[in-house]
Amino acid sequence: MADLDRRILITRSAQAVDAADVPRLPPAGFQQAVADAFTAGARLVAWFGQPVPATQGKALLTAVLANDRDGTLGLVSTIAGDAIPSLAVEYPAVERFERLLLEQHGVVPSGHPWPKPVRFERGMAGQPPFFEVEGEAVHEVAVGPVHAGIIEPGHFRFQCHGEHVFHLEISLGYQHRGVQRLLDGGPSRRTMALVESIAGDTAVGHALASARAQEALAGATPPPRAAALRAVALELERLANHVGDLGALAGDVAFLPTASQCGALRAEFLNALAEICGNRFGRGLVIPGGVRFDLPDDAAARLAGRVQDAWERVELSAGLFFRSPSVRDRTDGTGTVTRETAASLGLVGPAARASGLDVDSRRSHPFPPYDTRPVPQVLGEDGDVHARAWVRFEEARHSALFVVSVLSTLPPGPLLVEPGPLSPSRIAVSLVECWRGELCHAVTTGEDGRFARYEVVDPSFHDWMGLQLAMRGGQISDFPLCNKSFDLSYCGHDL
């Protein structure tokens, strides 16, 4: 294991390396290197295939691993043939990635307990059966893809005994729009609008991850003022979503004061984004090289005041939620994910931190201005609905402080550097901690300097299994509450 760094290429987030320098090991050596990296404490960030000539095999498989202690990333690859021994049983974090590789490239993960497609990229006809629990009094509940509220589509299949849930299988893919194929051959005039639509509630996060990957490939560094405004936007996006979800969680337990107040207060943060760039979701703000919109200092001060005032009102309203015994009765001990489960599934974001897992790429893989303005650690313990709500509330508090502070001290200077063309045959992996967790854009250029393989890993891809396991042994009536406490993205998963 000592020679792990010779078997894996060590790089950093948003740092381009020659694609040819990524070690290409035989499949057994690749699996061993990934297993050794896990043993050494690494996390799986991405795992994706690229087509290769049929004479060589099925796909060039690249794994991206994160070492959070050193702030480094490791890249390793192999040529996968018809089958590759599955690591899923030993390392459940790989589970969904192996299924995707089977779906996209036909590489069978031998020994995978449930090798079912995850996105149904080739359509839903002939869908394999769902997992079934057998027994006289066991019944099945099927929900979706069209749900009761204004929600994205997904299918939920519960195996129940009365209210008790034995097992939940979540089947997605309804939102598959072919994003990666549309990105291929870029960058183009459509690229940024497209990445902002991967998940519209995370438009800033995805735009930032993409811009930073493209800047790395072009050798460009955005000016400090742009970096500061980007971080303000990313934290406003976090605030809007966390505050909105606190309201929605309150709605799910019928605690109406916080439900209606936070539902409306969320708009303050969306409107702050619109003040900067004209769009409530921050669309059009981030571009490779910097940002498109400036904020004069006096306007920045007025906006900081608005954010400060809005946050004070959120604190009042959310405080009612956290102090209410009737709320605590529903949220405490509901939908628990233990620290061990969270770690083995490779969960990210508030879902991981609520279980006590210290993963936050703003802290472990920081970029300006997070490198000089570290965000405090927020960790829960219990891994239940309450912990997820509390972690999000505390994170939102730090985001509000961060936004006010950065807006009050915006560095002077330009907003944009001309990024220039991308260098050919390189790969850059860009991590951004969006409100749901770690977002990864792994971009490989071809010999022509265009995108040859654009891999996106939305935090939801890591976290959906967490929701499935959170429901085990719980009550089916708690599902909406558990679901909202994770609030995962369907379209981010399906791409």
Added chain:
Amino acid sequence: MKGILRTRLRLGHQTIAWPDGPARFPERFRGRPAIHPERCSAGCRECEEVCPTEAIALPAPGRVALDTGACVFCGRCEEACADGGIVFTRDFRLSARTRGELTVTGHAPTLAAALDAKTKRLFGRSLKLRQVSAGGCNGCEAELNAAGNVQFDLSRFGIQFVASPRHADGLVVTGPVTENMRAALVETWQATPAPKLLIAVGACALSGGVFAGSPVCRDGVEGVIPEAAVDLYIPGCPPHPVTVLDGLLRLLGRIEGDDLRLEATGIVEPRGGGPR
């Protein structure tokens, strides 16, 4: 209980003044694009070339035609146009009853016409809608949800999103309609009792938006459901909740005329440099 009342008093009335009073929009908000063909330089195609969704066409030199059904309101064309030929106004009213009306060639507002008298009598005071996301990015879904919160409060007009198509007077569709969602969308439409309305929301549902041309999507809801025609198009990426409300209220004949009630927030000034 005392805490709840104190907080309620501190937060006050949260519902917006519009439509009785003005709607407040940031200075930089990009609403209806206004085209000024008289300002166009002959032979210039800058606006067309920067548009991410091919929403702009120049059928003749200097004659810009902008399809708000495909527009994502990014403002790139306005930025690229040195002559001020395209200006995004803050007019939030964007909806139309026919697809053709969405092509803008001048600076007159597009205002959706009301339903015929009989349908209006049926739905005018109570409209229950079922939403189907068919590949939406959750942007339009988020704004539709917001339209129902206490701030925009569409229920004060008798409009409500309901849980079942069986309870609905119409469907609101978002997203370009993915192949994987097509069957579920058609079945949801069939499960909705007639008479019923079909409302398309957002650039994706109107034209495919940024996903236009994807091999695994349709280019919007038009033509996906056999024998169903779109009754109301609400453009945007995503449309602002007030844009959604304006479209629905005009459809029901609850708002008429061209009185634009708009007010600035006064926090951030208009973007410097470019012409407005």
